[in-house]
Amino acid sequence: MSIDELADMVRNLLAEYVVNVEVGKDLVHVEVKEENVIEAAKRMKEAGFDHVKDVTAIDYPKEGIIKIIYHLSSYSKKELSRYVVGLGYSIPRDKNSVPSLYGVWTSADFQEREVYEGFGIVFEGHPDLRPLLLAPTVAELKPLRKDFIVKEEPIFKK
């Protein structure tokens, strides 16, 4: 299966949910609307995308949005395992709750916790949402957002 065939397959599969499809090198990125993401995820899982490789969020302060992306692939279907499909959606930066896909993919369990601690986005329906790597006090600062700037200390103090 070539990457364009995969892109067509995903486009047909998600049909009415698709907002935009981008084809990159070894990566197909599908944009859906937030309210459709659970249904879209269920369809993807039925089609053979059986696990989440990573869940990530990207902050775009200029546009005022945060993109949440689930990178999916397959262990059980060899032809799908060649590529990675990114299932993503955008939310306004001040919105802090989105639906959890833990119910669809158990492998999203720890990954959603990581996005929660880095960006302060609450995944509704996640059974055990708490910081994974960071201390709770650090997680409150939403350190992976772009407006959190790491101050580097000079080596020699003036």
Place this chain on the structure above:
Amino acid sequence: MSARISGISGKVGFNDLKQLPGFWTRKLGKDLYEVFIGPQHPGSGHMRIIIRVDGDVIVEADPDMGYVHRTMEKLGEGREWIKGIPLYERMAIHDACNVTLPYVEAVEKLLGIEPPLRAKYLRVLLCEINRIAAFLYGFGIFGVFVGHSTMYMWPFGDREVWVELADWLTGARLTHSYPIFGGVRRDAPEGFTDSLRKAIRYMRKRLEEYRKIYVDNPVIRARLEDVGVIPRNLAIELGITGPNLRASGVEYDVRYNAPYEVYDELDFEIPVFQEGDSLARVWQRVEEIKQSLHILEQVADWLDKHKGEQIMHDRFWKTAPPLYKKVFQETGRVKLVPVFALLKVPKGKAYARAETARGEISYYVESNGANKPYRVRIVSASARNAIVFKYILPGHRVMDLPTIYGSIDYFPPEGDR
């Protein structure tokens, strides 16, 4: 949402310590205790597992990671592209080439360049050397977990062979920073492939001795067999990766399913076990070392046949001052050309993955055209395997914990990133 365990309640002075630090227990109810294992526990490394036990049967387990979290993703956003290489290899210093390779590949995808063939072979060479060394490291740690001190000494001694080879090839025992955008940093020195072949012969002999003393040892087998079984469907659902996945009967290896570098030109097998228990995971690694040795033989033959070929992409190589080229011709060493310091990567997003010793590592790299990455998302193999403890430990006895923990080959610095 269960309550966060906030450590030990009340003030504990030095004199009223009733238990050893690092192994606290708390009574939750009749026969139900909460046991904190780690992070200073010699068995768990820099990680804590909080388990709730009924008698000595684990009823709930909560892997508590993050004790060696170094904020790789945030740090990466503030540094120039080239500085990502020495930064990200800190995740698993003894597996440095495998861990940084997908980052380099992702940036190469964005730049639209491909390294010369000899550079690809050299990358595979170091990847496989790293893989063997990392497996031996894991064996040693596992050996000490199950109280088999010979299995601690032997692999750590034999690992030295591979670490020395890597040292000779790259100039550093660990943290090699070997693959760079468009190629590699050094060519293989004269006589390297001969020593490599010697090391391969030695390792084959040693693997047979490991089998006799360890893997087929009835005492070890009694502790490993049918312990920590991960059924195939659960392995897929949890999204675990690497040898742990293949030991559960899933045919998935990035080198085979989504070949990178020159893996599609090499002849090797992907061993798969069906049992999914701790013993199968050990056997899996033994078999994978054999395949890595087989790959290394082919790489050594290829390198001998194609001596003196270019190891750096033209785009960067042609910017090198004459002195740099002279150094390369005389010593085989590529000095980092100055253009890397100001490198700007075209706008776009790339996803790259590689099979490290512990499983798949994936990088999502996004660039906005600046001299620093906009976002780098890294998910390492150990980060994905940590979920196993939550779902597999319940139902086992406390004494099975070191067995399962060791057989998963969890490496906290890699998991925490």
